């Protein structure tokens with residue numbers, strides 16, 4: 059039986075939702091789910107949640123879904139990848155294929171090994187690799203694969219592909235970019251071999267080309283083979299666009315490949331390129347993909363990289379830039395993206411904000427999750443709406459940041475009569491402030507979606523009111539959700555007099571004040587950093603644009619330690635390029651003289667003083683303390699109240715959305 063998403067109307071986005079039939083490819087539309095590691099695999103075995111994740115993307119309208127990497131060779135033992143090289147998981151593999159294919163969606167298993175690559179701290183003692191050369195990030199030196207081992211891997215990959223086909227998969231995708239093992243074979247930087255798997259281009263490509271040939275030989279004529287190739291890895295002796303063109307030409311020449319796409323970055327200081335954030339232009343890789351398209355012998359090309367908007371995706375196909383469009387993070391955030399777009403309900407899409415929290419989660423071994431989707435992989439994730447209660451209550455939410463808004467719209471959708479008080483005149487809280495800083499623009503779609511839903515479900519907003527106990531009592535609330543956020547803690551070593559003089563601003567006040575300035579101000583900006591998250595460095599960028607010099611002072615040994623590795627790599631690149639100075643292992647010191655424009659700092663180990671002169675502005679970004687005054691007062695007044703988000707314990711955007719969601723469901 060076909061699902062409701064099987065054929066999507068093509069009137070609004072005629073290019074994106076038109077079928078694609080060419081050779082072995084037969085797709086109901088052009089939307090493809092790009093491979094995402096879900097970390098929902100246990101001990102090399104699928105879980106129901108993992109299958110549900112893929113089923114949801116198929117039910118949401120994608121025409122083809124590429125899985126996360128599988129263990130397709132016996133040498134691979136990663137516990138969080140599904141074992142496909144023997145018959146242990148046959149039943150699971152069949153269920154997986156059935157869950158997706160029954161929705162008229164093609165399922166392709168991904169073939170990949172990270173080789174010497176490692177994101178985590180420390181070295182990987184079990185790494186296998188091309189040559190005994192260190193990984194650019196972890197400096198892991200792999201055990202060099204023997205020729206026999208490589209040929210055995212190729213045979214295993216072919217047998218695994220055949221097994222997947224028997225289980226109902228439509229094909230496989232080779233992940234040959236991202237700095238993984240195929241890429242390590244292909245790049246001179248990592249391949250010193252003198253046997254048939256090294257040397258010239260054909261030799262360095264042999265592991266990939268021989269694997270593709272082996273899969274073709276082992277599987278039926280209709281089995282799909284997709285290819286993700288390096289487009290530009292940004293590393294000396296790596297794969298630059300010229301090399302990428304030659305490689306793409308070689309591998310697509312014989313008609314074995316059904317589609318090809320290109321990615322950027324490697325397992326190196328360019329790791330962050332592979333999941334471009336909002337500091338990149340939209341559809342970030344399209345210039346490169348357009349260029350490389352000329353070298354693939356007419357094989358269908360798949361657009362990829364920071365594509366989040368249906369009109370953008372439709373335009374790419376409409377201009378004949380590619381035949382297919384892959385969405386990675388956009389479909390994590392909303393599996394029903396295709397369904398909603400096709401039906402003209404774009405305002406109901408929860409959009410990816412490219413924050414890369416998802417990547418940070420999986421690298422820490424946590425299940426794939428999303429700042430803007432609290433229901434990843436739940437059975438009713440697609441087009442979910444809360445079920446309505448027979449009788450709603452009067453619910454008051456104090457605070458219109460992300461946690462409060464999420465609680466409010468869900469409570470209202472469940473049938474409660476909800477009033478939201480917000481001290482600010484606009485919704486969005488500190489996330490709105492962040493959205494005005496460099497790289498934060500797309501964050502607005504988190505609270506825009508929540509606000510639209512809240513209005514749709516009849517939430518009353520009292521904006522610009524710093525709610526008192528009397529206000530809350532006057533709302534006759536039967537339940538109160540307190541989401542009043544948190545404030546930055548005054549730095550321990552800063553004298554109180556500075557607070558009274560107003561010479562040291564908290565980062566949020568500084569960001570709000572500086573957004574009014576557009577002309578260079580001269581002098582030095584100082585930012586004391588005990589925060590280590592993205593917003594702080596976005597403020598540093600604003601400071602650098604306005605002042606002659608910007609100095610970050612931090613008590614830790616370096617900055618940006620509380621963000622995912624990909625985010626810290628891109629932060630360091632920008633700070634370095636902007637010539638923003640970092641004073642590590644230091645705290646602000648009382649010896650400062652603000653009137654003379656001098657700030658003193660003290661080394662936390664030696665006590666040695668240092669000075670920054672000609673200071674025009676100084677700010678601090680520190681851990682936050684929950685705003686609990688109203689909480690205590692309401693409890694004293696006997697009002698049933700629960701604190702959520704930062705108002706409970708200051709944390710991340712991910713925690714704010716998921717806790718707001720839970721509160722809205724519980725109330």
Ligand SMILES: Cc1cc2nc3c(=O)[nH]c(=O)nc-3n(C[C@H](O)[C@H](O)[C@H](O)COP(=O)(O)O)c2cc1C
Pocket residue numbers: 092093094095126127168170233236286321332333334362363364365384385386387388414416417418420426
């Ligand atoms: C959390 C996360 C996990 C990913 N896992 C894989 C993977 O296992 N294999 C792969 O080839 N690419 C993986 N990628 C890269 C995506 O397939 C895609 O190339 C990248 O996210 C850019 O596309 P997007 O901007 O649409 O997200 C991952 C990306 C993210 C954010």
